[in-house]
Every structure is written in structure tokens, then in C-alpha cells.
Amino acid sequence: MNQAPVAPAATLVIFGAMGDLAKRLLMPAIANLVRWNLLDPKTEILGVSYHDGDDETLRATLDDFIEGDEVWEKLRAHIHYFKGDFTQDETFQRLAGAIKGNAIFYLATAASFFGPVTQKLGAAGLLKEEDGFRRLVIEKPFGSDLASAQALNKTLLEQASEAQIYRIDHFLGKETVQNILVARFGNSIFEAVWNNRYVDHVEITAAEQVTVGTRGKFYDATGALRDMVPNHLLQLLALTAMEPPTSFEAEPIRSEKAKLIAAVHPADPADAVRGQYKGGKIGADKVAAYRETPDVSADSRTETYVALKLTVDTWRWSGVPFYLRTGKALSARDTEIVVHFKSAPTSLFKGTEVTKLPCNRFVLQIQPDEAISLDLAAKIPGPLVDVAPVSMTFAYADRFEMGHRTGYETLLYDVLTGDQILFQRADQIEGGWRAIQPLLDAWAKRGKPEPYKPGTAGPSGADALLARDGRQWHTLG
Incomplete structure (x- = not known):
């Protein structure tokens, strides 16, 4: 190395x-x-x-x-x-x-x-x-909506050039996140099928088992949507869906990310679900309801869970839905990107036990354990022709000495050396807020979050969001 x-x-x-x-x-x-x-x-x-x-x-x-x-x-x-x-x-x-x-x-x-x-x-x-x-x-947070993000960027750029500004997102310091680009553009077998001809849909998840804890004052003014979606999750979406850059340098990569985020169609409130955890248990631990958290309003409408469906208006991704979800007090800590490929036709298997082939899935596990896996279909041993999904997995800790890291090492080193690849530009920030502004506007005016039990995968509305498209979420954990 x-x-x-x-x-x-x-x-x-x-x-x-x-x-x-x-x-x-x-x-x-x-x-x-x-x-x-x-x-x-x-x-x-x-x-x-x-x-x-x-x-x-x-x-x-x-x-x-x-x-x-x-x-x-x-x-x-x-x-x-x-x-x-x-x-x-x-x-x-x-x-x-x-x-x-x-x-x-x-x-x-x-x-x-x-x-x-x-x-x-x-x-x-x-x-x-x-x-x-x-x-x-x-x-972060780089603003609380599109207008405040634009105002902050204006203030920053009045005092410093874009080349001097490093908007840090600690998610992007994770090895697996950085490896998205290497996996995509360094392996021709993936780039060849990374498009709407072969990809059925993409999931991006950032789930946490922990509750809001002592951050009630901050969280009640922010919520899961503002806290996670326009920065963390849309950055992961950009790295997953961007076009190949002309080089592995900061500006070509940041420009492709910015173009991808600009192509994200603004979220439709009909394609989004918000939830708020009730009292209950996570494992053996008792959990108080979100509204019972110190510094949280007793009638708070702040969401602790968000699931939404986005589309990207480009030739590569036309017709491919991107499902994003994030939440607190869930069944597992799990940050991952799951690319679901279209299922192969079953006509070859007429007259066998095979009625449906499992789809291939490419899974980038970002935390808690950094890994990459590819799900394939394999024949079950025996006289009958039947298939089952199998997984080929690469875990970073099995191959490399990871040591104890905070996730900030690479980011701080890049600031010192002047490498801006992993840092957000003003247009990326504003594009992210523009994509979710319809949800902020709609949720400010009406409705309440759907309650969900802690220690679960979230509100039932999130399952319904995918079910109406004939799909279901990848299991947490």
C-alpha cells in the first residue's frame, strides 16, 4: 500500500x-x-x-x-x-x-x-x-431550507473563495462511501450495468437504534428530514448515480455530483412518509416516546423518521426510483446503499420448481461494518432444479487493518492537503435543499407524523410506499 x-x-x-x-x-x-x-x-x-x-x-x-x-x-x-x-x-x-x-x-x-x-x-x-x-x-447544517442555505452561501462567498471553503459531511469520510467511486468506475463489470436498462431500483438507508437522547432542543427544531436528507443521503445518491468524471480530481467529481443533484426531481409529498417514535422497547431497554424527551414539545409534529421516493431526470436513470429512508429508535444501526437489478426472465426454467428468480443486489454497507456484497442466484443442491439467493461479501476489516477511526481522519487530511473531492460545493448544497423544499412546505402546513414502535423498521406507511410499486425494503441490520 x-x-x-x-x-x-x-x-x-x-x-x-x-x-x-x-x-x-x-x-x-x-x-x-x-x-x-x-x-x-x-x-x-x-x-x-x-x-x-x-x-x-x-x-x-x-x-x-x-x-x-x-x-x-x-x-x-x-x-x-x-x-x-x-x-x-x-x-x-x-x-x-x-x-x-x-x-x-x-x-x-x-x-x-x-x-x-x-x-x-x-x-x-x-x-x-x-x-x-x-x-x-x-x-452541517448548511441552512434549514433553500432560502437560508442560499443566504449562508452568499455570506461565506463574500469573505472567501469557493476553493477556500470546506463544507464537511462526516459520512463522506467513511471508507465504503469513498469506495463507491472505485467500485463503479474501477470495475467495468459494474459500470456496464449501472443504468435503467438493468437496475430496477435503488435504496439508500441511514437507520439508527439510538433515540434523540439529550438533543431534544436541537432535534425538535430540525427533524429527520432536515438533519439527514439534503446532505448525507443526497450525497450518497449523488455518488451512486453521477456520471463518470473526466478525472479523479476534485472539480470534475464535484461538478458531476452537482449535475446529478440538480437532476433530482423535487420530492412529491404524496411519495413521502414521516414518522415519530412512540414509547416502547428496543431489545430489553425501555424507551420513552419522542414527545417525552426533555426540551421536546408535548404536541410536537417533528418527524424522527422519513422515507421518500425520488426520481432522477437523466437518460441513465429515467424510470428508476430511488427510495431513501432514515430514522431514530429503529431495530438496527444500518447505513447502506442497495442497488436492486432487474430479475432475469424465468422462461428457461419452465417445468422446474423455479417460479421466480431472486434479483441480483449490490450492497454497500457503510456502517456499522464497512463491507460490499453481491447477491447472486445459485442452484440448491439436489435432484430438482431450484434456486436460492447467495451472497459474496467483502468486509474491509477482513482484508485491511482498520484500527480505531472517528471518520474524520481522511477529511482533516484532505483539508490540510487542499483536496476538495469529499466536500460539498455551494451548488450541491442548494440543489439538495431544492429537492426537498416541497416536503418542508407541505409538512409545515398540515398533518402529523405517523407513530411507530421503537425497535421496528419504522412506520407502516414506509412499507406501503414501496408496496404500491410492488417492492419492499431491504431488511435492516
Whole structure:
């Protein structure tokens, strides 16, 4: 396996350094980059927060989240604390005096700070690239609807160029997600049948067993549709359905993804289902109803589950439905893409036990276990001609040393090296919101989510959505 080059040295400024994202995901990922000899020894981490503290305060808060070995001890000395209020110009003026050369500004903050912090970075001259690169990283949510996404993009692009902006989606840091492109375009046997002549339909699932938990305030204002569909699920759809790029470089790939998302026909409310989990059990664990979650309204209409049918208006995918679903408190944690191919005709098997042939399925398992499998039809041993589905599976952990990863390692390395392949462009963001805006509008005006039992696959309406097309969901887990 080829060793990636060491990333150039830079100052990584993390706004919200005392928050959960920085402690639980970002810093362990940075430690892994050090462990893999991918981080320049001169790289410095500057954590910005309004809390009282010093360098040792920040380092101590991270000790419980990172494996205490010589790698962590080496990195620990390069972590520094910068006390400052994100809303005050004085904070950014002091930052401008403290940072020279390459710098990355990571906004691990509430979304309400994305625009204001970017404006203050620009006003302080911190995004000028006169003595090194300056890059801006923001997490989702990228707006809450089409209008707010357009407004955020306008603010960002007034202060920085698109080449400086890294809109991060941690789903795209998963090895299997990145392997979608390799599987499709590196294996001619798949690309030849990756079209409406052979594909019957495609499923994209992001299911979680966990409930909303302590995130009631955020979730009740957001819901499953906003939280997952315009970013995570549509990015997976884009990678699955995009046309071949001219090269494996950032702009050709991002342009093809943007064109695919622009071709997604806006969702029809008649082809969508929303659900909300009731009280019950997941396994042996008792689960309170969503409306009983702290900071959630007792009459909340916020959905914790979404299923929808989308179509893509291109020659390749004309007539092929894409079924998307995501939800909380379900029977299994399962993120996957399932490509269902059309069944072969059974005329050859007249006079045998075969009445229906199982369709071939190509399954990309993204989490919890990263794997790829292909379902085929095989003859059952015995004197009769009968068939059953069999699966050929490749699991990443069986072939490669995976180690403990947070999913952010590749993304952070790409920010440092300036590779934007896995990051969303403004037109992709706005295209995603445009595709689901009809649902946001319709659900804001009428109706309530369908209740469903926790520990199941979701509301019955989701099954009915596929059943009316003569199809059914791939089993979770």
C-alpha cells in the first residue's frame, strides 16, 4: 500500500474547542494522523472558546478522549488554548496577531455562528492568503431550507473563495462511501450495468437504534428530514448515480455530483412518509416516546423518521426510483446503499420448481461494518432444479487493518492537503435543499407524523410506499 505524503504544516484553529465535536471526534482524528505519520511535526492546534482556562485546561479536557500513549504526549505539547468570545471583533484582532502562514479555521460551533464568525474572520484579514493558505471548514447544517442555505452561501462567498471553503459531511469520510467511486468506475463489470436498462431500483438507508437522547432542543427544531436528507443521503445518491468524471480530481467529481443533484426531481409529498417514535422497547431497554424527551414539545409534529421516493431526470436513470429512508429508535444501526437489478426472465426454467428468480443486489454497507456484497442466484443442491439467493461479501476489516477511526481522519487530511473531492460545493448544497423544499412546505402546513414502535423498521406507511410499486425494503441490520 502506498504511503500518503505528510500534510503541510499549518495552524489548525478550532472554534468551539471545548465542545463535544472537538473532544470526541476531531482531536482523536488528529492524533491518528500523527500516529500514521501524516501530520507535519510543526502543525499547531489552537482551541478557541469563551471558557476560562489555559493550555493545560484544554489538554486535560482531551485526556479522557484520546489513547494515552507517546503519540498523544507528542501531540499534547502542540495544543494551545485561546480564550475569546466569537461575537467580539477584539477576539479576531488578537487572532490575526497570533497566526502566521498556513491556517485552517474549523467552525465546530452551533450553526448560528457560521455566518458571523466567517464575517469577522474576513474583516480581520484572516482569510487573506498573502503568506500561506487560509481554509474555512464548517459542519452541517448548511441552512434549514433553500432560502437560508442560499443566504449562508452568499455570506461565506463574500469573505472567501469557493476553493477556500470546506463544507464537511462526516459520512463522506467513511471508507465504503469513498469506495463507491472505485467500485463503479474501477470495475467495468459494474459500470456496464449501472443504468435503467438493468437496475430496477435503488435504496439508500441511514437507520439508527439510538433515540434523540439529550438533543431534544436541537432535534425538535430540525427533524429527520432536515438533519439527514439534503446532505448525507443526497450525497450518497449523488455518488451512486453521477456520471463518470473526466478525472479523479476534485472539480470534475464535484461538478458531476452537482449535475446529478440538480437532476433530482423535487420530492412529491404524496411519495413521502414521516414518522415519530412512540414509547416502547428496543431489545430489553425501555424507551420513552419522542414527545417525552426533555426540551421536546408535548404536541410536537417533528418527524424522527422519513422515507421518500425520488426520481432522477437523466437518460441513465429515467424510470428508476430511488427510495431513501432514515430514522431514530429503529431495530438496527444500518447505513447502506442497495442497488436492486432487474430479475432475469424465468422462461428457461419452465417445468422446474423455479417460479421466480431472486434479483441480483449490490450492497454497500457503510456502517456499522464497512463491507460490499453481491447477491447472486445459485442452484440448491439436489435432484430438482431450484434456486436460492447467495451472497459474496467483502468486509474491509477482513482484508485491511482498520484500527480505531472517528471518520474524520481522511477529511482533516484532505483539508490540510487542499483536496476538495469529499466536500460539498455551494451548488450541491442548494440543489439538495431544492429537492426537498416541497416536503418542508407541505409538512409545515398540515398533518402529523405517523407513530411507530421503537425497535421496528419504522412506520407502516414506509412499507406501503414501496408496496404500491410492488417492492419492499431491504431488511435492516
